[in-house]
Amino acid sequence: MNEGKVKLAQDKESPKHLPPDESALSNSILELIIEGAGCASCVGKIEKALMEVVGVKQATMNFALRTVTVNGSAETDKLIKAVESIGYNAKSTSGLGDEQLLDEKEQVELQYYQRLIRQMWIALGLGIPLMLYSIAGGPMTVETIFERGVWLTVGLVCVAIMYFSGKHFYVGAWKSFVNHSANMDTLIALGTGTAWLYSMVVVFFPMVLPEMARHVYFEATAMIIGLINLGLALEVKARGRTSEAIKRLIGLQAKTARVVRDNKDIDIAIEQVLLKDILRVRPGEKIPVDGIVTQGHSSIDESMLTGEPMPVEKGIGDEVVTGTLNKSGSILFKATRIGKDTALAQIIKMVKRAQNSKPPIGRLADVIAAYFVPVIMIIAIVSALAWLNFGPEPAIAFAVISATTVLIIACPCALGLATPMSVMVGIGKAAEAGVLIRNGEALQTVSKITAMILDKTGTITEGAPKVTDFIIVDNHYTENNILTSVASLERGSEHPLAQAIVESAIERGLELDNVSDFYAITGQGVSATIDDQHLLFGNQKLMLKNGITLGGFVEQAQALADEAKTPMYFAIDNKLVAIIAVSDPIKEDSISAIKRLKNNGIRVVMITGDNSATAQAVAKKVGITEVFAEVLPEDKSRKVAELQAQHEIVGMTGDGINDAPALALANVGFAIGTGTDVAIESADITLMRGSLHGLADAIAISKATLRNIKQNLFGAFIYNVAGVPFAAGVLYPFFGILLNPVIAGAAMAFSSLTVVSNANRLRFFKAKDH
Amino acid sequence: MMIINIAGFVLISLIIWWFWLYKPAEEEAASDDNKIIVIVNNGVYQPARIKVKTGQQTVIQFLRKDSNPCAAMVLFPDFEISEELPLDIDTDVVLPPMTSGEYPFNCQMQMYKGTLIVE
Numbered sequence: 025m026n027e028g029k030v031k032l033a034q035d036k037e038s039p040k041h042l043p044p045d046e047s048a049l050s051n052s053i054l055e056l057i058i059e060g061a062g063c064a065s066c067v068g069k070i071e072k073a074l075m076e077v078v079g080v081k082q083a084t085m086n087f088a089l090r091t092v093t094v095n096g097s098a099e100t101d102k103l104i105k106a107v108e109s110i111g112y113n114a115k116s117t118s119g120l121g122d123e124q125l126l127d128e129k130e131q132v133e134l135q136y137y138q139r140l141i142r143q144m145w146i147a148l149g150l151g152i153p154l155m156l157y158s159i160a161g162g163p164m165t166v167e168t169i170f171e172r173g174v175w176l177t178v179g180l181v182c183v184a185i186m187y188f189s190g191k192h193f194y195v196g197a198w199k200s201f202v203n204h205s206a207n208m209d210t211l212i213a214l215g216t217g218t219a220w221l222y223s224m225v226v227v228f229f230p231m232v233l234p235e236m237a238r239h240v241y242f243e244a245t246a247m248i249i250g251l252i253n254l255g256l257a258l259e260v261k262a263r264g265r266t267s268e269a270i271k272r273l274i275g276l277q278a279k280t281a282r283v284v285r286d287n288k289d290i291d292i293a294i295e296q297v298l299l300k301d302i303l304r305v306r307p308g309e310k311i312p313v314d315g316i317v318t319q320g321h322s323s324i325d326e327s328m329l330t331g332e333p334m335p336v337e338k339g340i341g342d343e344v345v346t347g348t349l350n351k352s353g354s355i356l357f358k359a360t361r362i363g364k365d366t367a368l369a370q371i372i373k374m375v376k377r378a379q380n381s382k383p384p385i386g387r388l389a390d391v392i393a394a395y396f397v398p399v400i401m402i403i404a405i406v407s408a409l410a411w412l413n414f415g416p417e418p419a420i421a422f423a424v425i426s427a428t429t430v431l432i433i434a435c436p437c438a439l440g441l442a443t444p445m446s447v448m449v450g451i452g453k454a455a456e457a458g459v460l461i462r463n464g465e466a467l468q469t470v471s472k473i474t475a476m477i478l479d480k481t482g483t484i485t486e487g488a489p490k491v492t493d494f495i496i497v498d499n500h501y502t503e504n505n506i507l508t509s510v511a512s513l514e515r516g517s518e519h520p521l522a523q524a525i526v527e528s529a530i531e532r533g534l535e536l537d538n539v540s541d542f543y544a545i546t547g548q549g550v551s552a553t554i555d556d557q558h559l560l561f562g563n564q565k566l567m568l569k570n571g572i573t574l575g576g577f578v579e580q581a582q583a584l585a586d587e588a589k590t591p592m593y594f595a596i597d598n599k600l601v602a603i604i605a606v607s608d609p610i611k612e613d614s615i616s617a618i619k620r621l622k623n624n625g626i627r628v629v630m631i632t633g634d635n636s637a638t639a640q641a642v643a644k645k646v647g648i649t650e651v652f653a654e655v656l657p658e659d660k661s662r663k664v665a666e667l668q669a670q671h672e673i674v675g676m677t678g679d680g681i682n683d684a685p686a687l688a689l690a691n692v693g694f695a696i697g698t699g700t701d702v703a704i705e706s707a708d709i710t711l712m713r714g715s716l717h718g719l720a721d722a723i724a725i726s727k728a729t730l731r732n733i734k735q736n737l738f739g740a741f742i743y744n745v746a747g748v749p750f751a752a753g754v755l756y757p758f759f760g761i762l763l764n765p766v767i768a769g770a771a772m773a774f775s776s777l778t779v780v781s782n783a784n785r786l787r788f789f790k791a792k793d794h
Numbered sequence: 795m796m797i798i799n800i801a802g803f804v805l806i807s808l809i810i811w812w813f814w815l816y817k818p819a820e821e822e823a824a825s826d827d828n829k830i831i832v833i834v835n836n837g838v839y840q841p842a843r844i845k846v847k848t849g850q851q852t853v854i855q856f857l858r859k860d861s862n863p864c865a866a867m868v869l870f871p872d873f874e875i876s877e878e879l880p881l882d883i884d885t886d887v888v889l890p891p892m893t894s895g896e897y898p899f900n901c902q903m904q905m906y907k908g909t910l911i912v913e
Contacts, residue, residue, distance in 0.1 A: 132881045136861045192862070196837035200905075203838045204816055207905035377876060398813040402806050409802040413795065444902045463874060 054094045056103060058085070059113040066112070073106045101296065116295045133260055140257035143189035147250030150185055154178070154243035155766065166230045166238045175227045175240050182220060182242045190216065190249040206397035212252055214401065215431035216245045219765060222424045237418030241428070241765070248432055248769035255773025262780040266445055268787065269452025270379070273372050276328055276347030281312035284356065301359045307352055311344045314361035314368075322353035329368070330458045330713035374462065375455045379448040383468035385733055392439060400434040400748065407752035415753075422753070425765060429751035433768035438743055438775040442736035445783035450729030453789055458712035459722045466708035469692050470726035475672035476621055476719065477664060477686070480632035480639060482679035483696055484618075484646055484716070485608040489524035492589055493605035495580055498596075504534060506602045510594055512537040513552050513561050517544060521590060521606045549592065560595040567593045572600055588641030615646050617716035622647070624723060627672065631655055631663055631686075660686035677711075677719060694719060728789045736779045743775050827853075832908070834858040834865050834879060839899075839908040848912050852889040858882070865906060870899045 058070060067085045070092060074083035079098035085091070092114075094103055100116045107114035158164050166172055186194070193216070196209035223240035230238045282289050284302045297303070297313050305311055307322070323335040326348045335351050338344060344357055346368040363369065404427040411423035447464050454461050461467050481487050494503050511529035514522035515536060529536065539552040539559075548569070549562015560570055564581070567574055572595050574581075581591035581603055589607035593600060621628050629650045632639045639653035652663050660678075664686050667674045676683070676690030679697070687693030687707055695707030696714055711718035751768055755761045822830065822841035828850045833840045837860065846852045858865055858879040869876045870889065877887050889910075897910040 132861065196862075199836035199838050201812075203842055204813060205838070205842075205905075205907050206813055207837055209837055376878065398809050401809050405802050405805055405809075409799060412798060440902065440904065 054098075054100060054103070054116065056092050056094065056107065056114045056116055058092055058107060059115075069110055070107060070112060073110045074103060077102050077106045101298075104296070115293065130264070133264060137257050137260045140253045140260070144250045144253040144257065147185050147189040147246050147253065150178075150181055151243055151246030151250050151766075155247060158243055164240050164243075166226050166240065172227055172230070175223070175242070178242050179220070179224055179227055179240075182223075182245055185246055186216065186220065186249065189253060193249070193252075206401070208397070210397055211400060211431045211434060212248070214404075215428045215765065216248050218424060218431070219244045219248075219428050233420060234418050237421040239421055241424070244428065244765040244769075247766045251766075251769040251773045255777055258773075258777050259780055262777065262784060265784055265787070266448045266452075266780070269449075269456055270372060270376060273347075273368065273375065273455065276310070276368060278310040278312040278347075282306075295363070297359055297362050299359055299362055302356055303359060304354065304356050305344075305350045306354045307350055309350050311346055311348050311350060311357075313359045314346050314366045315344055315357035315359045317342050317344060317355050317357045320353055320355035322355050323351045325349040325351050329371070371455070371460060374460060375451060378451045378461055378463050378467075383443065383447065383464035383730075383733070385443065385468055385730065385737070396434070396439065396744075400430065403434075403748060403752065404428075404430040411753065422762070425762065426751065426753045428765045429763045429768045430748055432765055433747045433751045433763070433771055434744060438736075438740035438779045441776055441779045441783075442740045443733050445780050446729050446732040446736055446786060449783050449786040450725055450732070453729075453786060454722060454725045457718070457721050457725065459718050459725065460710040460712060461722070461726075462708050462710075466692055467726050467729060469673065470675070470709065470722050471730045472673045473626060473675040473692060473723065475627040475629060475667050476675040476677065477629045477631050477667070477690070478618075478648075478716070479660075479676075479678040479683055480630055480634060480642055481608060483677055484614045484630065484642065485610050486714075487608065487679060489521055489590075489606050489608045491525055491528040491604060492607050492609065493584055493591075493603075495577070495603040495605075496601075497577060497603070498599065498601045501601055504532060506594060506604070507532065508534045508536065509554060509559060509596075510561055510604060512539050512554060513542075513550055513559055515539075516542050517550060521592070524606050525604070558597050560598070561592060563592060567595060567600070570595070570598055572598055574600060577603060585637065586641060588638045588645070590638075610642060610645060611714060611716070613715050613717060617720060618646050618648060620717065620720035621723075624720065626675075626723075629663075629667070631660055633657065657683075658685070661689045664689045675719070677716070694722070725789065728786060732783060732786050736782055739778060739782070740775070743771070747771065829853045829855065831855045831857065834868075834906065835860045837862070837865075837906065839906055842908040843911060844908065845911045845913065846892070848894045849891045851891055852910075854887045854889065856885045856887060858885075864901050867902050868899055868906075869902065870897065870910075872897045 058066075071083045071085055074080055074092065074094055077098045079096045080094055080103070081096035083092055083094045085093075104114045104116070163171075166175055190212075193209045193212045196207065197213035200207050200210060219241040223242050223245075226233060226238050226240050277294065279294055280291050281294050281297050281301075282291050282304045283297060284290075284304055289304055294312055302318065303312060303315065311324070317338055317340050319340065321337070321339045324338050324344060325335045326345065328347060328349070329345060338355070343360075344355075346361075346366040361367070364373075407430055408423040408427040411426055412419050415422045443464075447467065450467060451461050451464075454467075461470075478484055491507070494506070496503070496506065507525070507529050511526045511534065514525050516539075526536075537554050539554050542550065542552040544550050545562065545566060548566040549560065551558070551560050551562075551566075553559065560566060560572070564574065564578065572593075574593070577593075577600065581593070584591040584603070584605040587607075589605040591603050591605045594602045594604060618628055627650070628648050629652065630639065630643050630646075630648045631652045632642075633655055634653060636651075636653040639651050643649070643651045655663060660676075660683060664674050664676055668689075668691070674690045675692045675694060676686050677694040677696065678684075678687055679695070683695075687695060692709060693707045694709045694711060696711050696718075697707075709722055711722075747768075750761075751763045753762050822843070823845040828846050829852070830841075830844055830846070832844070832854055834856060835858075844854070856868060856877070856879050858881055861881060865879065867876060867878055868887065870887070873889060875887060875889065877885060879885050892910070892912045894912050897912065898907065899910065900907045
């Protein structure tokens with residue numbers, strides 16, 4: 025019925041309501057969050073209102089989640105308005121996402137934390153007085169009828185506590201048992217259950233046990249449950265801190281945007297921004313979505329994404345990225361990527377994924393953790409049997425204590441958490457420094473790199489040639505009028521050096537002249553006529569061919585060439601006027617970054633398609649001695665293989681797509697990128713800023729993380745490997761020492777906390793100052 | 795004493811059999827479009843053994859009802875996939891077409907364990 029109605033409406037209205045390209049959804053599914061829907065009867069009203077919107081095929085509301093799924097081709101805006109018109113609020117989930125999800129997650133974690141703390145106090149409320157009584161020398165034995173009555177009451181209170189504070193352990197243990205798996209709940213349930221059951225046997229049937237063994241352990245049960253709940257609560261708190269890097273990234277997202285619609289500025293929620301919207305951003309505000317500047321000029325602080333402290337100048341046609349800060353001018357820009365497609369959203373997604381992957385070093389711990397629990401159960405039985413067979417009297421009491429202690433101390437938590445916690449913090453830390461690490465494996469390999477291949481153009485150098493030197497031969501001319509003529513000449517040429525000259529003239533605000541009789545002489549240069557003057561611009565060959573005397577200027581030109589610059593001669597009416605040198609300048613901090621790599625003992629190699637002389641000149645300047653020059657792009661990966669054949673662990677750094685095969689073959693590929701698109705998807709590691717310091721930073725962070733993981737694994741292994749035999753009573757025959765189950769409970773609670781806290785230390789790691 | 799020792803060894807054998815040797819028969823097959831819903835609750839994935847078809851993209855929709863932080867993440871190590879599972883919200887994990895074999899999935903600490911049986 026409804027469908028028919030909608031169709032009619034659509035037929036009638038569609039000519040006027042053609043959806044404006046991307047702002048509408050063509051037959052897709054959209055989810056809205058509804059606010060203010062308090063009763064189930066709202067469901068029908070909301071669904072009906074949405075069904076009446078043109079293009080909606082179906083609207084289904086999930087009352088429990090307060091969300092409605094809309095199927096069809098309607099615009100988000102109209103759907104939201106339809107819901108608002110009947111008195112509810114709605115927002116789209118497509119743009120929302122992370123921040124709200126994180127808030128919800130924090131809310132859930134807070135509630136869980138509070139519940140654990142409550143459960144802890146209830147359990148310790150019985151455990152602590154009992155333990156103090158026992159320490160003070162109070163008899164924990166059952167000998168008289170009165171004692172039986174008292175301990176029976178305590179035993180029943182203990183059951184109540186096991187129910188209120190420890191139910192989750194027992195339910196979890198049972199559920200996983202029927203599924204043929206065992207986990208930490210299994211150990212806790214078995215340990216506390218054994219202690220309680222034994223104590224109840226003492227209360228009800230003291231006569232079946234030798235007099236010395238008529239001891240109750242209710243305090244152990246209560247204390248262990250309390251302490252483990254405390255441990256879990258502290259762990260929840262500490263875990264929250266490990267995801268701080270992600271929180272910071274998510275926090276970069278602005279909540280509202282100022283859209284220019286119908287010549288008016290409107291402030292709207294970020295989720296309501298549509299593609300191709302024009303947005304206004306004033307100084308001091310954040311860029312709300314990705315886009316391209318259409319009006320105005322400003323400097324933008326991108327340090328939060330790239331780690332690069334200097335603001336970047338942006339003008340018409342330049343890209344602006346979500347989360348960066350507009351510093352000086354007011355700009356208008358067109359939205360090109362919104363919601364989950366923005367560079368920031370992609371970075372968050374990638375960092376989250378990487379944080380959950382594991383480096384190979386952690387895999388052994390995983391395998392052990394997987395078999396751990398059943399093995400511990402077996403050890404507990406073996407230890408109980410050993411006490412029963414060979415132990416002193418009361419053997420049964422010793423057997424119960426040792427089995428309980430083994431079960432309780434052997435929490436595999438520390439082992440299981442050792443790696444993921446450090447990786448989470450380490451990868452987050454790297455992201456803050458503008459280094460995006462794709463996965464745990466890359467994180468580990470980076471720390472082992474022995475050789476680093478650096479692409480020259482765009483990696484060591486800026487990648488965009490610039491006019492660097494003027495030598496004026498004829499003093500009648502100034503730099504500017506020489507540049508005007510040369511740029512006018514070169515405007516027609518597509519050579520990259522010609523582009524550098526034209527750009528340099530535009531930068532200086534020079535107006536170019538019209539030329540006639542333009543000729544390009546392959547491999548030599550160009551010639552043309554301006555205002556009846558015959559102009560020549562090109563190399564030495566071109567000048568000599570035209571009979572122009574160069575004299576001592578050849579040496580000056582050669583000196584420029586020795587500095588990796590390309591000198592070109594400019595002549596007017598067959599008389600030399602100037603020499604202009606163009607070069608691809610070396611990035612400001614390449615020299616210091618390469619020095620840092622070398623200080624790490626890494627063999628640094630430069631690779632380039634350029635001629636040997638230029639390559640050598642650049643290499644000499646930045647302090648690289650090993651150069652592969654005149655290498656074709658397709659041969660770059662062969663050079664990687666050559667180094668690998670020399671047993672080097674090779675890192676390859678390039679500026680993206682053309683270096684892809686070499687990046688892929690290298691043990692670790694570093695892409696220099698702006699942190700968008702292809703670079704993020706293809707390389708093992710993306711350096712968000714152009715600086716090569718990112719390489720040394722990545723290596724430093726990776727080494728620190730690996731060291732942290734090793735500390736954690738060592739701590740966890742020592743804890744479990746030493747703790748279990750200790751608990752089983754191996755030391756008893758020699759020193760008379762037997763671990764108390766309560767101590768085991770405390771140790772278990774704090775073992776995972778130690779690991780999480782140690783991982784948190786990484787948050788304070790700072791890569792060395794550049 | 796003899797009886798107790800024998801009981802102990804029987805118990806050990808039972809543990810080995812129950813946790814390692816026994817392969818649970820219950821397996822749930824994914825629907826025709828290779829989609830299946832997995833509930834995360836009380837320390838386990840339900841179902842924990844899932845049959846899917848070879849060479850097809852598979853979607854597993856997780857619904858986590860377990861507030862234990864251990865359950866917050868599911869990993870498919872063979873495919874380098876890890877996904878956060880928010881409480882009470884359906885989360886789809888899309889797996890690429892797979893060749894036949896058994897592929898485990900688990901939480902970060904391998905306390906929650908499941909197996910994909912691709913055939």
